[in-house]
Amino acid sequence: MVSRTTDDYMALACAGCKAVNEPAFWAGFDRASSQGFYDYFRQITEYEPKRAAKFCIDHYCWLCINPKESEDVGLAREVISIIPDFIDCDNVLGIGEIGLNKNTRNELQILEEHIQLAVDHDQMILVHTPHLEDKLKGTKLIVDALSNHSSVDPSKVIIDHVEEHTAPLVIDKGFWAGMTLYPESKVTPNRAVDMLELYGHERVWMNSACDWGVSDPLSVPKAALEMKRRGYDDSFIDKVVYLNPAQFMGQNPKFKLS
């Protein structure tokens, strides 16, 4: 988790976390060149797994140019061209987190090119849906782009950051739905458990956001506590917080828990 300190790794290890997933994402600023992405891909495939291993946590990652930087189509295509150099790294699970940010034509074009890249290399896909007022429109465009590609297997695609108004759009089309938990501004542990009650717990992956903004790496354990408080038993909680993500990631033979 390039944006988090070792304090967070320690907290995760103490909470029983076995593995982290790190999709390639925005650095908080726009990188100046594809060389910046090359170095970033080296960081998440070579260095970060070693940092996580010091806390006995397995580290997996995904590769892409993120939606916030996809408006520059020339840069995006340069980055897409270097991704195949890293796909065979031991901890790479697929292409992600691709998606949309402001729902522009350029972003959509690059999303579609990433989808094709994933299909060409038989990779799983992890998708970011836009934030706040842009999420509904972006989710519809993303679901359409994926559904319109005849070679995309929905069971190998997770569409992340769902909320109450977008979860059905994702789940009804056979994709996995990711609920990204934040302490403020977006989905909280309480609402995530609400969504399980509304939409079921199959093909749902609850995850703690660990990015450059205000995040709580222990959001998933807190959601587990909320489930316990509501009366859900250990087998249900284990399915949601452990077996479900393991099932999704296990579709890539590289995924093995230590």
Place this chain on the structure above:
Amino acid sequence: MSEKKTNLVDLGFMDARIKLIDIAAFLDRIDRHEQSDDYRVAALKEALPELLSAEPGRAARVLNLLSDQSNEPVSESKIQGAFGAPSPEQ
């Protein structure tokens, strides 16, 4: 699930109460500072009545009211961030 039904009001009332007071205080604050004339405040006020709806799905409806309802991709965007409610231009 356990046989003993959890009292969800016991579990969540104090949290909901403080959030309601926070919203009321926010509206008082922006009135006091004469900053209520903002499209985001208008969007918030449009969504508030959903809290009193008898129909389930209030959270989804509030989110929909705070969402861009258009369907076509835009030609470009000069900003990267989002603001929580659709701007009048959207």
